[in-house]
Amino acid sequence: MSRKDEFFEYINTGNTFKGEFITMGAGILDGETVTxxxxxxxxKTMNRHGLIAGATGTGKTKTLQVIAENLSEKGIPVLLMDIKGDLSGIAQPSPGHPKIDERHEKIGLPFNAKKFPVEIMSLSEQDGVRMRATVSEFGPILLSRILDVTETQAGIIAVIFKYCDDNKLPLLDLKDFKKVLQYATGxxxxxxxELYGRISTSSTGAILRKIxxxxxxxxxxxxxxxxxxxxDLVRVDENGMGYINIIRLTDIQDRPKLFSTFMLSLLAEIYETFPEQGDSGRPELIMFIDEAHLIFNEASxxxxxxxxxxVKLIRSKGIGLYFVTQNPTDVPEAVLSQLGLKVQHALRAFTAKDRKAIKLTAQNYPDTDYYDTAxxxxxxxxGEALISALDEKGRPTPLAATMLRAPMSxxxxxxxxxxxxxLDESKLIKKYNEDIDRESAYELLDKKIKKAEEVKAKEEEREAKEKKSRSTSRSSSRRRSTAMNPVVKVLTSATFIRSVFGILKKVL
Structure with missing residues (x-):
């Protein structure tokens, strides 16, 4: 058996599965694609998370697109974080190209141009379905962590939430939270x-600055x-294809704290909402986080x-997280160790540090007789990458340098x-894009403060009237008392005054 035949056997034996699968491409041996x-x-193992890494321009985004398309075709919804703004084309079929046909001929797969059901979403004022959450839903623990506050300040945030719960003050937006925080020290x-303990003004000031x-x-x-x-992230269309939800993030690249806030809130909400799935044979939702370093670089x-x-817990809900970044070292080791699928595009070795990073990356892949991984x-x-996944029993599949198939869209x-x-055809825009500013903590506290000020003003006015009344009463009383005193009467009588002046005259 030739080396090429052995390699063919090596790939096909390690990629034979009982359940459903997606095909990434064909293996490469000694620089040639083995059709x-x-x-x-x-x-079955796509909820075990994954990594798509590689230098700029090596094809990471197209790999993401290929995986998303194949999942959608299998009826599995996808959520894409579109940092660079180049994924919306998934909603239209590929125009095709001779080079695509040539690539697929080498791989041994027919090329079918196809469009996919897409929902465009946004965190900002960009066009798309608005994705929002209330402060109450976010909760005191997540809010404290995203603000990176001290233990004492986290305790104050917990007290604020408790006070609002006890007094039925809805915390909908940051305006509400700031108002309650100011009220707590005002x-x-x-x-x-009296109810929760004294709150330090310096601590609330620090929290306000973070907000x-x-x-x-x-x-x-x-x-x-x-x-x-x-x-609404796990919808399928009338043809049974999973929706590809694309979140437009092109205008928040320089706002990593907002991106982290959103991601943390979304993951926590999914974890709380979705039921335990167990060993179902297919994921419920796959999320791709492009430019993943934006989450980790600025995170406390x-x-x-x-x-x-x-990341460790959410896979039991059938959720797979896929991090897309330039270098695997952009992802913390604790997260990297949880990843099942690894798609590693080319890395460039320009410096000694780069060469060291490549050696470390190579050690994360299974050994093989067919490649010097580094x-x-x-x-x-x-459009080529080293791929290692987990088979249906959770074991690493054979490491293969792969010529990747082209996107269908x-x-x-x-x-x-x-x-x-x-956007005009979107049902979700009609559901989520209406701005609602109902009565919440800000308005309710304003009313409470206004009412307290009115009561205080009336009390002060009443006290002022009483004080004036008492003062007038005392003055009148003194005058009456003086007028009724017999000694005062004699001393102030005309007869007494004349007699006194008469004596003075004789003396003088």
């Missing part, structure tokens, strides 16, 4: 101190109503800990008219 040596990923200081920092990154647009229902230790916990990592072409953005048509 029909198909590299596959079983759906007009309501005595009331809150202002969050607002400057656009979080005031994220917090509010109507809250997004995560069940508390926030990283929260993300790591959710060497292959620097010689892969565009357009590898470009939608035109303005195409985007408008897509």
């Amino acid at each position: 029909n040596a198909h590299v596959k990923v079983p759906l 007009e309501g200081k005595k009331e809150i101190a 202002v920092e969050l607002e400057q990154q656009g979080a005031d647009l994220f917090f509010g109503e109507t809250s997004f229902d995560v069940e 230790k508390a926030l990283l800990s929260q993300i790591e916990s959710i 060497e292959v990592l620097t010689s892969l072409g565009i 357009r590898m470009d953005v939608l035109t303005d008219s195409e985007l408008k048509k897509l």
Whole structure:
């Protein structure tokens, strides 16, 4: 048996599954694609998370697109974080190209151009379905972690939430939370101190500064109503294809705290909402986080800990998280160790540090007699990658340098008219894009403060009247008392005065 035949057997034996799977492409041996040596990923283990990594321009986004399309075709919804703004074309079929046909001929797969059901979403004022959450839904623990406050300040935040719960004050947006925080050290200081303990003005000031920092990154647009229902992420269309939900994030690249806030809230809500799935054979939802370093670079230790916990737990709900980044080292080791599928595009070795990183990356892959992994990592072409997944029993599949199939949809953005048509047809925009500013903590506390001020003003007015009345009464009483005193009467009588003046005259 030739080396090529052995390799063919190596790939096909390790990629034979009983359940459903997606085909990524065909294996590469000694620089040549081995037709029909198909590299596959079983759906059963796709909730074990994954990584798509590689240098700029090596094809990471197209790999993400290929996986998303194949999942949608299997009826599995997908959520994509579109940082660069180049994924909306999934809503239109590929125009095709001779090079695509040539690639697929080498792989041994027919190429079918196809469009997919797409929902465009937004965290900001960009067009799309607005994704929001209320401060109450976010909760004191997540809010404390995203604000990166001290233990004492976290305790104050918990007290604020408790006070609002006890007094039926809805915390919908950051305006509400700031109002309660100010009230706690102002007009309501005595009331809150009696029930929950004294709150330090310096601590509330520090929390307010953290909130202002969050607002400057656009979080005031994220917090509010109507809250997004995560069940709307797992829709399928009339043809049984899973919706590909694309969140447009092109305008928040320089606002990592907002991105982290959103991601943490979304993951926590999904974990709380979705039921335990067990060993179902296919995932419920797959999420792709492009430019994943934006989450981790600016995250505090508390926030990283929260993300790591959710990554470990959320797969039991049938949710798979896929991180897309330039270098695997962008993802914390605690998260990296949880990943099942690894798609590693080419890495570039320009410095000693780069070469060291490549050696470390190579050690994360299974050993194979067919490749020098560290060497292959620097010689892969565009649209080629090293792939290692987990089989249906949770074991690593054979490591394979793979020529990846081309996306079935357009590898470009939608035109303005195409985007408008897509948004006009969206059912979710009608559900979530109406701005609602119902009566909440801000308005209720304003009324309470106003009422207290009116009561105080009336009390002060009453006291002033009583004081004036008492003063007038005392003056009148003194005058009456003086007039009735017989001694005073004699001393002030005309006879007494004349006689006194007469004596004085004689003396003088």
